[in-house]
Amino acid sequence: MATDNCIKSREYLFGGLAGTLPMPSAAYTDRIKTCQAAAAMPNVKDAYILRDGGIAVVPKQNTISATAATLSQFCDTYPTSTLRFLSQKDLLLNRSLPDIVRISSTSATTCKKVKGLDY
Numbered sequence: 001m002a003t004d005n006c007i008k009s010r011e012y013l014f015g016g017l018a019g020t021l022p023m024p025s026a027a028y029t030d031r032i033k034t035c036q037a038a039a040a041m042p043n044v045k046d047a048y049i050l051r052d053g054g055i056a057v058v059p060k061q062n063t064i065s066a067t068a069a070t071l072s073q074f075c076d077t078y079p080t081s082t083l084r085f086l087s088q089k090d091l092l093l094n095r096s097l098p099d100i101v102r103i104s105s106t107s108a109t110t111c112k113k114v115k116g117l118d119y
Contacts, residue, residue, distance in 0.1 A: 006035035009048040009101050023053050031055065034078050043070045048097070054082040054105025058091065075111035084108040 010032050013021060021028065031049045038055050039047035043066045046058040055074075059067060067085060074083045084105040086094075094100050 005046050005048050005097065006032055006039055008097055009035070009050075012097055012101055013049065013051060019051075021051065027053060034081055037077065038074055038083065041070055041073060043067075048100050050084065050103055050105050051101050052105050054084050054108060056084045056086050056100060056103060056105065058086050062087070071114060075114045079111050079115055079117065082108050082110045 010028055013028055014025065028049060031053060035047050035049050035055050038044055038057055041057075043060050044057045045060045048056045050056050057070070059070065062085075070085075071083055074081070082105045084103065084107070086100070086103070090100075090103065094103060
């Protein structure tokens with residue numbers, strides 16, 4: 001089940017194995033719901049909570065229209081979050097859960113910016 005990696009990534013972060021977390025633990029607890037909702041989206045194969053608080057997803061279809069639809073749906077629901085799509089290259093370079101959790105979401109456009117709320 002895709003939501004398993006949401007739980008596993010949160011447990012990994014809380015286990016202290018990812019080092020000092022940049023956000024309070026309550027923020028990661030809140031992210032579990034966001035991650036699970038993202039995992040349930042039609043074009044999402046898997047989802048993770050990232051160390052920096054973003055949500056990473058593995059898309060089922062990596063097309064422009066499928067990605068845009070997923071991003072739009074996610075940002076409509078979670079306008080203050082960041083969704084990072086993991087490419088095949090990301091997955092080849094980062095094969096384990098600890099590697100994926102450490103991927104930065106800073107290269108992804110925030111939902112605030114997508115929705116024109118980030119001036």
